[in-house]
Every structure is written in C-alpha cells, then in structure tokens.
Amino acid sequence: MDPIERLTALFEKFPGIGPRQAQRFVQFLLRSSPAGRRELVEAVQSLSGAVHQCEHCMRFHGGSGKVCSLCSNPQRDPQYLAVVSSDADLSALEKSGTYRGFYFVLGGTISLASEKTSGLRVKQLLAAIPERTASGLKEIILAFPANPEGDATTIKIREELSATNKDIRITALGRGLSTGSELEYADPETIKSALESRK
Ligand SMILES: [Zn+2]
Numbered sequence: 001m002d003p004i005e006r007l008t009a010l011f012e013k014f015p016g017i018g019p020r021q022a023q024r025f026v027q028f029l030l031r032s033s034p035a036g037r038r039e040l041v042e043a044v045q046s047l048s049g050a051v052h053q054c055e056h057c058m059r060f061h062g063g064s065g066k067v068c069s070l071c072s073n074p075q076r077d078p079q080y081l082a083v084v085s086s087d088a089d090l091s092a093l094e095k096s097g098t099y100r101g102f103y104f105v106l107g108g109t110i111s112l113a114s115e116k117t118s119g120l121r122v123k124q125l126l127a128a129i130p131e132r133t134a135s136g137l138k139e140i141i142l143a144f145p146a147n148p149e150g151d152a153t154t155i156k157i158r159e160e161l162s163a164t165n166k167d168i169r170i171t172a173l174g175r176g177l178s179t180g181s182e183l184e185y186a187d188p189e190t191i192k193s194a195l196e197s198r199k
Pocket of ligand 1: 054055056057058059067068069070071072
C-alpha cells in the first residue's frame with residue numbers, strides 16, 4: 001500500500017475524523033520537519049510502555065503506580081464519586097475545576113440499539129462501592145453525555161446502584177448541558193452549572 005494512503009486510512013479510524021481531515025493530517029506531516037515527525041512517532045510508541053490503567057478509576061495514566069495521581073491524592077473528597085463514560089469526559093470535568101471528588105470511568109454508554117451494558121464496567125463499579133462507602137462515600141454523581149445514550153445509561157446505572165446501595169445519594173448532572181452536547185466539548189462554566197443543578 002502507498003505510504004500516504006496507508007497513513008490516511010489509519011487517521012480515518014480516529015473518532016470524528018473523515019477522509020478529508022485524514023488527508024490534511026498527512027499533508028501536515030509531509031510538510032513537518034523530520035524532528036517533528038519523530039516526536040509524534042515516539043509519543044505514539046510511548047503509549048505502549050509508559051501508560052497504565054488506574055485500578056481505581058480505570059482511566060489511562062502516565063504515572064508509574066497502579067493507581068493514578070487523582071485517585072492517590074489525599075486532598076480529594078471521598079464523599080463524592082463521579083461516574084463518567086470516558087477518560088475525555090473525566091478530563092473535562094476535572095478541567096472545570098469545580099469537582100473535588102473521585103471518579104470512575106465506565107468505558108462508554110449503553111447503545112440504544114441493543115440496550116446492552118456489555119463492554120461497560122458495571123460489575124467493577126458495583127464491586128468498588130463497599131470499599132468507597134467505608135471510606136466515606138455519600139453521593140454518586142452520574143455524569144454521562146446529554147444525549148439519548150447518556151440518558152439510557154443514567155437510568156440503567158441508577159437502577160443497578162440503588163438496588164444495592166440504599167444509603168447513598170445517587171444524582172445525575174443537571175440540564176445545564178444542552179441536549180446532545182458531549183461533556184468533553186462543554187466549557188467549564190457549563191459543566192459547573194450542570195454539576196450545581198444535579199438531582
Ligand atoms: Zn485513578
């Protein structure tokens with residue numbers, strides 16, 4: 001396969017990237033310096049060796065421990081656990097600067113076609129609650145995207161959690177987020193108001 005076509009095809013696999021954008025990425029790399037291209041190659045390679053999945057929140061992190069810097073930070077408030085769909089949504093919530101609790105990355109949302117939770121870390125989430133309750137957990141905030149899949153996930157996870165955790169408050173982000181908006185693209189003010197209006 002032609003190297004340009006091969007790289008274009010690889011970029012096209014990225015979420016949200018179409019053929020035109022993929023071609024623009026390749027053109028950009030062709031114009032870049034050899035040092036610039038090498039930096040990209042090295043950064044991609046380093047993902048294999050230096051990145052670990054956190055045992056607590058399940059996000060990928062570049063630290064050396066089994067637990068990420070967020071989960072091992074004693075300044076975080078153990079009363080709150082935010083359940084998010086992806087690492088990107090976790091970052092968005094974190095960047096909003098308003099949330100000081102812990103996180104759990106579910107690994108996606110329910111697909112409306114199948115209504116299945118396969119591939120989502122529902123069991124791991126449920127299994128982690130007793131230990132978190134012992135460390136002071138009082139409220140679980142379901143912070144899924146404001147779209148039909150996100151809403152379906154909120155309903156399902158709320159159901160699962162409330163069956164076994166009677167003493168914990170379970171809330172979901174308020175509608176400060178406009179419908180259809182992805183958490184990861186929301187601005188910090190919007191996330192802040194969604195958090196404040198949770199119910
Ligand atoms: Zn973590």
